[in-house]
Amino acid sequence: MDDHENEQHRAGDTTPPETGPARRWTAWRPGHRLRRVGVVLALLAVTLGGIVVGTYAGGHVGTDIGPFRAELKLSPSLTGGTTVDIPPLGALLLDSHDGPAYLTVEVGALDQGRTEALIDDPASISRASQSAVEDVRAGVMRLGLKTLASAVLATLLLAALVFRDVRRTAWAGGLALVVTAGSLGLGAATLRPQAIEEPRYEGLLVNAPAIVGDARRIANDYTKYAEQLQRLVGNVSKLYTTVSALPVVQPSPGTTRVLHVSDMHLNPTGWQLIRTVVEQFGIDVVIDTGDITDWGSEPEASFVGSIGLLKKPYVFIRGNHDSPRTAAAVAQQPNAIVLNNSVTTVGGLTIAGIGDPRFTPDKETSPAGSGLTSAVADQVIGAGEQLATTVGKSPRKVDVALVHDPASAGPLSGLAPLVLSGHTHSRQVSKLPQAPGKQPTTLMVEGSTGGAGLRGLEGEKPTPLTMTVLYFDQQKLLQAYDEITVGGTGQSQVNLERHVIRDPAKGDQVPVTPTPTRGPSESPSPSSSATSPSPTTTG
Template sequence: MDGQENEQQGATRAGRRRALRATGVTLAVLVVALAGVLIGVFAGGRVSTDIGPFRADLSVAPSVSGGTTVDIPPLGALLLDSHHGPTHLTVELGALDQSRTEALLGDPASISRASQSAVDDVREGVVRLGLRTVASAVLVTLLLALLVFRDTRRAAWAGSLALVVTAGSLGVAAASLRPQSIEEPRYEGLLVNAPAIVGDARRIANDYTRYAEQLRRIVGNVSQLYSTVSSLPVYEPDPNTTRVLHVSDMHLNPTGWQLIRTIVEQFNIDVVIDTGDITDWGSEPEASYVGSIGLLRKPYVYIRGNHDSGRTAAAVARQPNAIVLDNTTVSVAGLTIAGIGDPRFTPDKSTSPAGSGLTQETADQLIGVGNQLTSTVRSSPRPVNIALVHDPASAGPLAGTVPLVLAGHTHKREVSKLPQEPGQTPTLLMVQGSTGGAGLRGLEGEEPTPLTMSVLYFDQDKLLQAYDDITVGGTGQAQVNLERHVVEDPKAGPPAPVTPTPTR
């Protein structure tokens, strides 16, 4: 009896050991599988794809609550309650692709096609991301299991478990998808203040859609301006005339580039001058926006605005036809141009033209750069024909030292004579409006801010003889206006405008 009892107890103990061993192996396989899934997801759960003109990175990560984050550098992120389940999707919008951006700018119809294909682009990218994530999780789990167990059967079990866990998690996310979540975003980063910065996001998106539709028709009408100009008998440019296009305050509006290209071609522009604020925040992702400068194939003289950073200026300088002035001079197309950047870097709404006035410290800064540029103009070996400042508040010290000063910043076109001392040469100050329609901020009102630019005509002595103010209307104002101004005498008052010529 004692022998039988001992045998039974031994068998019981052996059974317990086998059960414990089996449980331990099962837990080990489970742990290895989960570890492999985590490592595989973090290592391989990422793909790059094209979403319209953007290059985007899509990634997936384990999460308790699910959801989607759309990172929009440098603004911040949109958080969408897009799905439930143990996975979180991140979409990071990168730089604009230059070739696709060029195609969009060159063919207005492609803008519509790009917006329609964006959903398909996202869907294709998510499918590729899911397949890549599953493959990466299973592969990493198999390799890890082989290293830990050195047993193909256990490795196969771990790999199968990883497949079930990964595919099941993605399946739960897909089954709980909420497409309407795009209408209910939450903001992080600078976008927390989105309503204060750019107004209600959905309203502006709707307005911008209508705005873009109007502008596609408007840009086509610009081709009529050339025949309009040639029919004006007031001023007839001669073959020695130098034509300068003055633009300012683009504020990231891509539509402005197409308009500039049209004017450059139709008016045979020799030089484009940009008096700053080509971007909004001066961030690295915005640097891709200036890539369209090279497409103009004309000298592009630029000074930095208060929304442009040193990084922005460097990005402009990398364009093959661009010249960045910072208290320096350049001779181009027979014109000697001096320019200096804005002393401030203040990429926020409080420094926009709608902000509260200048402090004494800021006013002193602006006058200071005006004085610096005046010294540069006076020491130039060649007489300076045009001086460039961003804020017209910097123009005062230049009175009497240069015949023409160009500026921007205020988003309001204005022409005046600078106050001068007796005997000084008159100096004309021309402040440009916003060639970008003030960017997104220009959509906050009932009607978008119009896009403005001016064509300046210089004679063989490089003196301003006439200029055309071009205004492209906003939503509900599908027309292009041209006003011809003739500079009769530099010692007279501001030139009187000719009757506007609208085109539809």
């Protein structure tokens, strides 16, 4: 007997139970229909809830894309699409597919081991770029399978708790399988690879069109540059090997070798060049006179992680593109020293430095090399005066003073024999006006070690990458310096010019016979040759 018959029997009702059409009507009377509709709605709600919970809980996987560790995530969505987070530049929003699944790709920090392997073997950069697409495809496949399994499992658990019925739990699990697989299939079926050509920007990338102009041309140039990077590094190594045979480049055992870099502007290529020069030239200390980043934002802080790979003392001052959080990120590196109106001793050299008093990353408000307004000039010169006071009070004689903008160097005349700066993206060596009875002071302005970053691609001729190796004798006086210049994006020319100072007090130099050098290729060519010309007199 069914429930209705049992109730009649317990009540003493001897009326025969309904049969045939009457019974079917009883089964489908309005109350029963509402109950069945409620069960179906509850089943759908539990299934959708389980899918959402399972997707958020398990819809993510980690994968390696080249030297990067990336996190792939799926989340429910009404419209579909993809977000690619690329620190420190920001994010790309792509209309990549339809359907109720949204993909997020978060590119994490560099893996130290894989990064070192890429630096040690430049050819692996090409292999990594070729495998990147396959890495992403494999990661997305694993993500889809994991999301499917997680959604079904979460739905089964939720249905078992709600219904406590095996049949309804199985229905919920099967429905979750169909809905999740169908959503993923819809995304795959509506995939639009061409969406990568028309992204929307977020974060720092919003400023990209205004900063760099034609993005496609720059992308093509940068690809060309990456292809020639191995040749560039080889040229630098060959240059040092050849030039080191000259009598003037045999540094004495007590020589301190300092590498001066400046204005990296987020160009990752600069790090590989720095690493090569540090190793090939036996650098003792690296000095960075600022603008290591472009906008001083928190995502850009990850760029400074390569400092630790150098394994040499790294002395840094802020530029006008570096924020306090940039300086803090540099200070966290195990080998870094950040100076801000302070003095330190590294490698036997006493170094004083102060950061740029401005924070003006916007190109429109502070173009490199632009003239200074009266208020800004007072601010910049005031920074030099602050450092001059600190140098004057230092118990130890300061050998090198650091400022970002050469306009800050004037007050340091006579207080230190050498002042290093950057900011203008143009290399220059000159003497500061000498006060009577004061020691002469040389001002060395570095170009851009990062080729001015993306900004360096704006002109017809890319900005070259520059850095300078400084040689200090046992008395910590500058005796010689090598100016290294690497052709900008798309170029592979490398030049090294050596300048040898005989008497720092007079600025005299030893004449050197020009010695031709050749890059790693057996025959010289306009794109892969370099020369070591006769030294020019330091002004």
